[in-house]
Amino acid sequence: MFFHLILTDDCNLCCTYCRGKILSGGVEWCGRDVSVDDQLPPDLCIDLDELYSFLGKDPDPCLTFYGGEPLLRPELIMEIMDNAPPCRFMVQTNGLLLSDLPPDYLRRFETILVSLDGCPDTTDRHRGRGTYRRVMENIGFLERNGFSGELIARMTVGEDVDIAEEVRYLSDNPDHSFRSIHWQLDAEFSGDAGVRDFRNWLDECYNPGIRLLIHEWVERMATGAGVARWYPFLQPAWDLLNGRESGLRCGAGHSNYTIMTDGHIGPCPVMIGMTEYYAGHISRAHPLHLPHIGVESECTRCPIVGFCGGRCLYSQVVRPWPDEMRVAVCDSVKNLMEGLQDALPRIRECIGEGLVRGEDFSHTRYNGCEIIP
Numbered sequence: 079m080f081f082h083l084i085l086t087d088d089c090n091l092c093c094t095y096c097r098g099k100i101l102s103g104g105v106e107w108c109g110r111d112v113s114v115d116d117q118l119p120p121d122l123c124i125d126l127d128e129l130y131s132f133l134g135k136d137p138d139p140c141l142t143f144y145g146g147e148p149l150l151r152p153e154l155i156m157e158i159m160d161n162a163p164p165c166r167f168m169v170q171t172n173g174l175l176l177s178d179l180p181p182d183y184l185r186r187f188e189t190i191l192v193s194l195d196g197c198p199d200t201t202d203r204h205r206g207r208g209t210y211r212r213v214m215e216n217i218g219f220l221e222r223n224g225f226s227g228e229l230i231a232r233m234t235v236g237e238d239v240d241i242a243e244e245v246r247y248l249s250d251n252p253d254h255s256f257r258s259i260h261w262q263l264d265a266e267f268s269g270d271a272g273v274r275d276f277r278n279w280l281d282e283c284y285n286p287g288i289r290l291l292i293h294e295w296v297e298r299m300a301t302g303a304g305v306a307r308w309y310p311f312l313q314p315a316w317d318l319l320n321g322r323e324s325g326l327r328c329g330a331g332h333s334n335y336t337i338m339t340d341g342h343i344g345p346c347p348v349m350i351g352m353t354e355y356y357a358g359h360i361s362r363a364h365p366l367h368l369p370h371i372g373v374e375s376e377c378t379r380c381p382i383v384g385f386c387g388g389r390c391l392y393s394q395v396v397r398p399w400p401d402e403m404r405v406a407v408c409d410s411v412k413n414l415m416e417g418l419q420d421a422l423p424r425i426r427e428c429i430g431e432g433l434v435r436g437e438d439f440s441h442t443r444y445n446g447c448e449i450i451p
């Protein structure tokens with residue numbers, strides 16, 4: 079089972095699509111009223127032995143350190159890595175403090191997800207001046223110290239981003255060529271519908287950009303460059319090739335749960351304090367017998383739910399955007415699906431000609447990539 083562990087709500091950045099959005103105004107709450115536990119401690123405040131005992135009941139637990147910015151608590155990360163039962167470790171970080179962890183610990187991560195939004199200008203515009211350079215310096219530190227796990231660049235994209243250009247930049251980056259890239263849309267997350275130009279951007283830039291990128295992804299296979307680990311393509315394409323359907327692709331509420339700072343277990347690292355959707359507490363729950371958490375929504379009746387999985391449990395619950403904008407997000411999923419379906423014959427040819435193999439698509443599910451942007 080996969081677990082995110084929230085170490086702290088604190089963060090050393092104030093990104094435009096995250097905390098910065100709340101501070102800059104224009105965000106009005108318009109979603110459903112969901113009760114939130116406002117007594118949740120800002121920092122992890124649990125009996126760590128209870129955590130170890132909980133994880134110890136799972137023969138193959140995977141623990142992702144999460145925040146806020148989890149590397150603000152390096153001593154806690156080291157303590158847990160030293161004392162937890164056998165466990166796979168991942169961390170989702172803004173990358174600024176990676177060098178605060180000793181290399182012995184960094185090398186033990188199976189996966190490090192680093193937030194970068196593309197080229198230096200785009201990343202710094204969203205995340206603060208100088209961020210790109212500092213993150214790249216730390217990635218150099220990882221490489222020099224023998225990190226051999228998977229390093230995933232995680233982008234958040236909105237109306238000021240040309241998705242094709244930014245993915246190309248990270249992929250062919252002169253500082254570090256990222257083989258693993260994930261992106262998520264800054265969409266249906268907060269009450270910012272009134273200040274967005276989302277539909278126009280989607281139609282004119284994002285959806286055509288996705289078609290271009292799918293073409294390039296497959297042409298890279300055809301020229302012998304292998305299967306780039308562009309997560310929004312990788313898993314859905316492999317499932318389409320194999321005729322497989324999927325539940326929520328992020329795993330929220332069925333394969334991936336989040337341990338809150340007080341030890342309660344929720345379905346997702348964004349549904350913090352949403353007690354109505356909790357699945358238990360680490361002191362009492364069994365990691366392999368957690369209740370599945372889902373909601374009744376139009377996703378249940380959607381003809382492409384087997385491809386999409388429902389995209390995001392949080393947005394199904396909270397519904398921060400009005401219906402017409404929600405439909406735009408669903409159109410982006412349809413565009414992704416149709417683009418990948420169109421590419422299947424060419425991918426099959428590449429497999430048939432031995433240019434790529436089925437195992438080149440293999441990846442860890444529920445590793446912090448939501449998959450459907």
Ligand code: SF4
Nearest residue numbers: 377380386388389408
């Ligand atoms: S496309 Fe939209 S309605 Fe359909 S499953 Fe995905 S999020 Fe739900």
Ligand code: SF4
Nearest residue numbers: 328330346390391392
């Ligand atoms: S996609 Fe939605 S439900 Fe899944 S982890 Fe992200 S916020 Fe949570």
